[in-house]
Amino acid sequence: MLVLKESDVYGLLSNITVPECNHLLNTLHNALRECTKDKHLSPSERTIHQPEREAITTTLGNTSLFMPTSITTTTGVKVVTLSSGGLKGAINLFTPDGVLLGVLNAAEVTAFRTSLAVMIPFVRYPHPKTNIVVFGAGRQAEWHVKLALLLGQVKHVTIVNRGAPRRMEQLFATLQQKYPDVKFEVLLKSAPDYDSRLRKYLKDSDVICGCTPATEPHFPASYLDSKPRYISLIGSYKPVMQEVDSDTLLSGGRRIYCDTKEGCLAEAGELIRAKVTEDQLIELGELLDDNPLTPDGNLVFKCVGLGIMDLVMAGELIQMAKDKGVGIVVDDF
Template sequence: MLAVSEKDLTKLLHSLNHTKCCHLLQNLSTALAAFSAQRKTADINIHQPARTSIVSEKWSSTTLFMPVSDHASTGFKVVTVPKVSTPTNGIRGVINLLSPEGRLEGVMSAAEITAFRTALASMIPFTRFRAGGLSEGGKKKRVLIFGSGKQAEWHARLALLTVPNPTDIEGITFVNRSQQRLEESISSTLVPDLRARYPHLEINAYSREELEQQQQEQEEGGEDAYKTRLRADLASSDAIFCCTPSTEPLFIYDDLTPKRRYISLIGSYKPHMQEVDSKTLLSGNNGLIYVDSVEACMEEAGELIIAKVDEKQLIELGELDFSTAGSFEGEGNVVFKCVGMGIMDLVIARSLLGMAREQGLGTVVEGF
């Protein structure tokens, strides 16, 4: 059995290049295709029982248990989510990987993999979406990311790693509600690393809290400084990644200029959560929305529930044929909603476990 610590897992993930990321992207796409295909047949290879949870009032946390299996492995993810998350007290847990015979093959840190696999799912439409029209080669020049946690970090890293050339992306802007959280998790660590890896990249980061405080200190009236800057960034954006557990829209449709964009929504995962307004959610061709799982999104995605979206408006990524040209061509935005599935954890954890073995990372524990 190979135990891969969070430190080793981070080392492995930070060493990924374009080729390896595309390999992982293909593995995830194949798994999602298999998941969608079995919805229409009696041949069930992927089993994902409903997750269960234990709420601890004493420790102010919720522990989630998520089992999953396919033809090659069984996985069991256990994560504990604190009531109030901080940079030093966030989501923690493990993913256990077992062979079909029940032999424990690996144990891996769950928090990093969860953020990574969700961001990787967002890259499936992102890498195939053409921004700016044919005259600009479909390049996603400006990326706007809401959030300051691991999800925001991996959306930035994978956007740069999965495009044909990192210089296709000219700038990334991070927007967050809290200034302290932004400084602790993005400005002080991620931004310097991205600047070292991608010298061409223009990186900005600001918070609503910071701009509102500056405006108050300067005793300036008039237009809201935060809204003014955000509208400008929204106007220039080609892709928007929303990675927050917000309960109200981060922006509204009227803030967007008439321009085709890719909009990914992965932060809200409960019926009362909402990262965008209904008009933005339904701004795709004929109000269509791409999802990881129709069933899960209809039950858990607040945006869809609030907008009273019909199941017929949803298209699973696994149903799309990416072997043909012209994916996501047409009018309107490309909107993707993801709440996450166990099969995503299983496939990516299994792939990363193999990479860790190849690179000599992790600790081998005999007796399992």
């Protein structure tokens, strides 16, 4: 049994090469394809099992989520707690007969696998992806930036946030050394010229990423012109949350790409407010080839997360850690 601490997971993921990242991206996409395919099978034929996640909210205001998943060859359970201190928890990975293969810190895995899902449409988006605007400055925002730089031709990154966390300042300093030709900027919502600068950044943007649990849209649809953009939204996970207004959400010819139709329709406040129906959604698992995605307008992607994403990435990380001699081995668990 292998234990991977937060620093172990972060170190493994922060040092991945482009080929390793593409392998993880393809592995994740193939898992989502299998997940979509499996839903159309009879219960006796299914190899993927993802019960509805359970949530407990205590009187202290903390919410704990319990997410079991099985792909028959591997079973896993992720338990995380969302509090004012962010997301904390662990992923337990088991063999089919219940032997514990590993325990991984969940915070980095969750942020990475969600950002990696965002990259599935990103790499298939045929228009320029040089100018990126990211709302948020947490782990999710960090991995969006790092993966976009690794997999795209990014020249300008703008982080929009209420404050300037030390983590993001350190990240930009590191990335500037690695990508000297890329311009990195932070736009604080407290800036006196915030609105005018936000309009400019959005007008110049090719990619917009929402990474916050916002309850009000980050900007009105009027701030965007007719230029096509890739817009990803991963921050909202409750009906009361929304990162964009309905006009922006439906700016891709009223078609929206997603990780799970059922999850997005039940949890994503943007979709609920816009009265989006299942036939307007396209799961990533329905994309059986690697052809470019060319919607009528913006390419909009919404992700709320699936247990299989954690399970598959945990398995890949366990193998990667074994290959590189990372982690703590417990032989007598």
